[in-house]
Amino acid sequence: MSNFNNQVLASMLYKYFSSTPKIFNIKALILVLIISSAPVFGAELDRELILKSGFIYNFSRFGKWESGLINQDGFTICSPDKAFTEVAKITFYEKQVKRLPVVIEKIDVNNDLNKCNVVFVTKKYYLDWKNRVNQLGRRQVMLIGENKGFILLGGHINFFILSGKIRFEVSVSNLKKSGLKLSSKVLRLGKIHGENSHE
Amino acid sequence: MLQTQSYHRWGVSFIIGLLTLVKVVEANDVDLELESLMNADVQVTSAMKRSQPISNTASSIYVLSNKDLLNAGVQSIPQALSLVPGMQVRQIDNNQWAITTRFAGGRYSSSLLVLIDGQSVYNPSFAGVYWENIDVPIQDVERIEVIRGQTGTLWGVNASNGVVNVITKNSIDTRTGYANIAAGSEQEYNMNFRYGDSIGNQGSYRVYSHHLEGEKASQGFFPTNDTVQLNSIGMRADYAFDDDITLFAKWNVLNSRMGQTTRRVNTATRINNSYNESVERNKIDFLVRFEERLSKNSNHMVQLSANKETGDQEFLGEEFNAVDFEYQINTLVGEHQIDMGAYYRYNDIKLDSVDYIMDFGESNKLEHYGGFFQAQLNIVPDTFHIVLGNMSAHNDFTGWENQPSFRAIYKFSPKQTLWFNASKAARVPSYLEHNIKLQVSGSKVKDFVNTGNPLIDNYVLATYLRGNPNIEAEKTVSYEVGYRLAQEDYSFDLSIYNTSSDNTLTYSPAVDPNALNSVMAALLAGNAPLALSVLQSTPVNFDLASLATLNVTGVDAVLSWDISPKLNTELSYTITKLDYDLPSGHIVAISRNSTLIQAMAKFNIMLPHNQSLNINVKSESGDTYKTGDIFTTDIGWRWKIKPNVMLSVNAWNLLSSDSYEYLNSNELHTSPTKVEKSVTASLYVEF
Known part of the structure; x- marks a missing residue:
């Protein structure tokens, strides 16, 4: 139907x-x-992505870029996944980060990430990302993912789900290497990668 | 009543005065979003039946967050529930409570379902809750959801007045050390400790303990003995095998020793005497739950829980065992939400018969099982949906009970919702109502017949309250309509309901008329000794019956208003009117014809230098509890000395004289004491 x-x-x-x-x-x-009960999946926005876009809004608000985001007209949040960028455009509508209007960009993983302040790599694009990651260098771009191993590939924040709720792990050392910091408001709610880790 | 009006006037003046005194300071950015996101469920469905935004719920629902509890200085679940508009929370003494909504509470009320993390905590003998033994560390409560009104379709029998759902935090959010030490005028000490940590990369746990010792009240209906001593330890662990499969397990062990003024019949004199005793209870709870996300649109869960409880006091021993199994699946099919589930519960009840309590039940093993189905049909997406459902539940006393419901929600603007709810529910007789014979304080002959012989007229007959295996389930039909408005800085929630019940419990005193005739004949023959010997074998029986009808009508209205980022307030007004229709010669077993009006005002004020103040004012007028009107004012002050250290001082019942909140003293083992002013100082440290 x-x-x-x-x-x-x-x-x-x-x-x-x-x-x-x-x-x-x-x-x-x-x-x-x-x-009328035949599946019509995808008829509404993905709740998980809505929530994750909310988290990314907070990571952006409470993140600190050493370069100070000077000479920027907007704060740019990028993702190769159109499903996310569509959701993010709604979540970030008329929102500001660091007194800059938020710009949502759908990017190609192979393109230059310099225009992005935050990149969110969804599961769907994780393999593409994995193949590209060594060419990235250490730009001041906050890298957020949702796959096991994302942090080990140099990512800064990685989402996971526990008991139906979104949780995140943070690599403070990776953030530092990239010239980024996160407020303790965020850190106290996340799991610090490396603590009790055997990886 | 004059006194109440005066209280109301005083309260209004106080509130207005307060509003003018408070310096409303412009806000800095307050990070509320992140906390909300941490609490949000990924799926519209969750294992705890279905989690939904309040705006999409066709029920009168109220949610207390962890922040609400900490702001109010709450130290127990009953205290927390006293913050909920429409909840009737009456303190019987320093350890006993009578709590309900949309009815009249009693020590042994049985139509308010209480769940802790999805585990029912009711006592199977009277199907109610010993509130003093519900021990949940407040610092680890994520939220308390209270649904006022019947919810039998989802929650089963004995949820005909409402549901209290206490949800604790996932242990991943409590991976720190924590200590809270409080002391005050009623409490010698109240200490909570917790330590939490990770389990590898995919799990976490916390262990906690609670130790409480409290003093007895100074004034009571009988000599007071309501001391409190409680110790408990527990653990919660959560483990995520991957993003889709999670395991949650917890256990809790509790030992309490509560002082109690027991009024128990002396079988020789057949009259009640008071004894100061203590009741020791030991309780072990265990729960394990697996949840699996089957797809983006559906999940299911299986839960096994068990508990064992013993109660020991002089002349009475109780032991209860319960095992619960529950399965539930939630899914989205197109635009429609489908919930289904099944449950099985096994109860084992052992009461050591004593000379005043006799158990005549054929079996002390009870089984309950059933299943529910609920479909939410989104007729016009985001605007109009209806919810149809039914719970069919089987119990050993009355067989199958069906509890269907129909709900409709119309969102006529993004911020305004109109809802309607029609449902049927059942309250199944408890084991005590079915199987127990209790000798109570005796009735005199002259209550039934006047012989003119003072010796005979004042003779006290042995009197029994007898359960009845033939009583039927109380059947309730409820209609409710509600309106919700949610604006940026204020919200309004209104519900109006009518609930009519058949087979409501009554009891009627009866004496064998032939025995009384024999007494009269013996007296006419001038043989008083023979008359006395007949009376010695003539009991008065108060037999429980399910013969009354009860009509409950009421209104719940709640206005929440964030006056400024530094000051928010909540005003509420509720009316609960109980109207019984009884057969001649019968007495209502629980409560009475009455109207209770509750008005509540709550204020939270942010002060400079990390300090805050909360003021809760409550007035209840009406004689549901035989106490007359009550008025309470609770004030709390908190100071966050460091990010991880907080000091608070709470004053309870500050501006009124010591008074009873409950005077239905004819219940077993219930001896009300006066609720007194008290002050508590607490220190909270997180490390």
Whole structure:
């Protein structure tokens, strides 16, 4: 069943409810449920990405770039994943970071990252990233990922999920090497990479 | 009533005065977003039934965050619940509580379900909660969700008045050392300790302990003996095998020794006497849960929990064992949300029969099982959805009980929601109501017949409160309509409800009429000794029956207002009206016809130099608890001396005289004492 048919059914049902006081017609409702219950995944924004974009907003607010972000017109958050950039455009709408308007850029992993202040590498693009990472150098770009091993590849912050909630690990040493710092407000909530780590 | 009006006037004047005194300072940026994100669930569904934004919920729901609890200086779950508008929280004495919502609370209330991390903590003998033995470290509570009104479709039988869901923090968020030491006028000491750390790269744990010793009240209905002594230790561990599979396990061991003024019948005189005793309880709880994310749109969980509890006091021994198994799957199918689940619960109840409590139950092993299905149909996405569901639950006393519900939510703007809720629920008789015979303080012959012979008329008959294996489940139908408005700096939440119940519990006193006729005949024949011997074998039986109807009507209104970033307030007003319809000769077993009006005002004020102040004022008028009107004022001051060190001073019940909050003293082992002013100083250190 397509999205369109779902909407038509929803509209019919809405009219039905609007026009009749007999609102407890269970048979009708179950029928509609069965007819319209085929998967329509992706019909709404990905909640996990929405939350992660919120975290990235906070990492940006509470991060410190040694260069001081001088001569910039905007604060640029990049990702190769269009699904994320679409979500981020909504999350960051009219938001400012370091008194700069936020710019969301969909980038190609192989392109120059210099225009980015933050890069988020989703699982989908992790392998591309892994192949590219040695050519990156140590620019002042906050690197955020969501894959095991991201920190070992020089990443700064890595998301993981625990009991249905988003958590993150931070590599303070990688941040330092890149000329970046994170406020203790963020660090106290994250897991510091290397603590109790056998890797 | 005049006194209440005076209190209201005083309260309003106080609030206005306070508002004018407070210096409202412009805010700096306050990082609230990150904390909220840490608490947000990745999926719309979660193992704890379904987690949703409050704005999408067709129920009267209120959430206390960890910050709310710490701001108010709360030290126990009952104290926390006293912050919830519409919750009736009455302190019986220094360790016992009567707590409910949309009804009248009692020491043995059984229609408010209490869950800690999804584990039901009710006592299977009376299907209620010994609140004094619910021991959850407040510093590790993530939030307390309170649903007012019936929620049987999701939560099963005995949730007909509401649900209290205490959710503790994931141990990954408590990987520090923590100590909290408090002392005050009612508490000799109250100490909490916690240590948490990581388990490799994928897990974490915390261990904690709590030690409390409190003093008895100085005035009571009977000589006071309500001392408190409690020690507990526990552990929680969380482990993520990967991003999709997580394990959560916890255990808790508790020992408490509560002073109690026991009124127990002397079987020789057949009259109650008071004894100062103590009750020792030992409790072990265990829970393990696996959650798996099956896809972006669905997850499922399986949970096993168990608890064992013993209670020892002079002449009475209790032992309860419970094992719970639960499975649940939540999924999104297209635009629709589907929740399904099943549960099984095994209870083993042992009561050592004593001369005044007799257990005539055929079996002390009880089984409950059932399943639920709920579908949320998004008719017009983000605007109009309906929720249909049913819980079918089986119990050993009344068989299958169905609890269907229909809910509708209409968001007529992004910030305004109108909702409607119609549901049926059942309250299953408890083991005590079904199987127990209790000898209570005797009735005199003249309560039933006047013979003219003072010796006979004043003779005290042996009197029993008898459970009844034939009582039926209380069936409740509830209709509720609500409105929510959420603006940037204020929100308003209103719900109006009507709940009507059949098969509500009553009892009626009965004496064998033939025995009374024999007494009269013996007296007419001038044979008083024969009349006395007949009376010695003539009991009065108060038999429980399920014959009343109860209508509860009410309103809950809550206005939250962030007046400035440094001052926020919450004002609430609730009405609960109970109206019974009884057969002739019957007495209501729980509560009475009454109207309770609760008004509450809460203020949180940020002060310079990392200090803050909270003021909670509450007034309750009405005679539901036979106490008349009550008025309480609690004030707390906190000073964050360093990022990891905080000092607080809390004054409870500050501006009113010592008074009873509960006077239904005819309950077993319940002897109310006056709630007194008290002051507590606490030091919190995180390391």
